[in-house]
Amino acid sequence: MWPSLRAGDVAEVEPLVEAPRPGEVVLARFESSLVLHRVRWCDGDVCALRGDNGEGEDPPLPVFRILGKARRVRRGGTVLEMERWDVGPRLLGRWRATVKRQLATWLGRTGRS
Template identity: 85%
Template structure:
């Protein structure tokens, strides 16, 4: 989720009581992990999520697998509200992901889906 979340940040998540809205950062349970990703769309039953600098979105996920919304982040000694830490995706981040993937493919280390 860089640049919104950085290495060492600790996110405070509040329980989900209503349907997440596009643009919100949520905590979701996938088969083998928990992730903080941004909501792309949600129809009330299923939501599509994506990391800010991911090349592609996650597969649609049932709303019951979304555990909560990220509201505050502890960064260093400061506690930041959503308006101070949530900067959203940036071109630089997407460019970094593209360069890393192409370099991995060139070196023969590309991930297979």
């Protein structure tokens, strides 16, 4: 989720009480992991998520697998409200993710960035 979330950030997540809206950052449970990703679309039953600098959407996910919405982030000793940490995808972040994926390919490693 870089640049919105950085290594070492701690996200405060509030429970999901209604279907998330596009653009919100949510905590979701996939088969083997928990992720914080941005909602691309949601029809009330199923949502599509994507990391800010990922190449594509994650597979559609039932709403019951979304555990909550990110509201605040602790960065270092400072607590940041949403408008100060949620900057969304940026050109530099997309470039960084592309370089990271290419380097992993060259080194024979696979996985998500």
